[in-house]
Amino acid sequence: MIRSVVGAKGEQRNGSFVMTEPRSVFYIPEDREVIVYFEWEGPKGNHHCEGMVKGPSGQFATMTSFE
DSSP, X not given: OOEEEEESOEEEETTEEEESXXXXXXXXXXXXXXXXXXXXXXXXXXXXEEEEEEOTTSOEEEEEEEO
């Protein structure tokens, strides 16, 4: 892992992603999305990524994965 950042808003600047509103606390219904951005180094080829979201009390909320 090179870096990771979580926030509510971000944008592309000069070919890189910049989180314009980084934070770890979100409020419903004001925050309509959570952005998780990460960079990693690894060998060329397919990779598998999974992400899990937990609620304020630590309970499982959702999971996503992609190749």
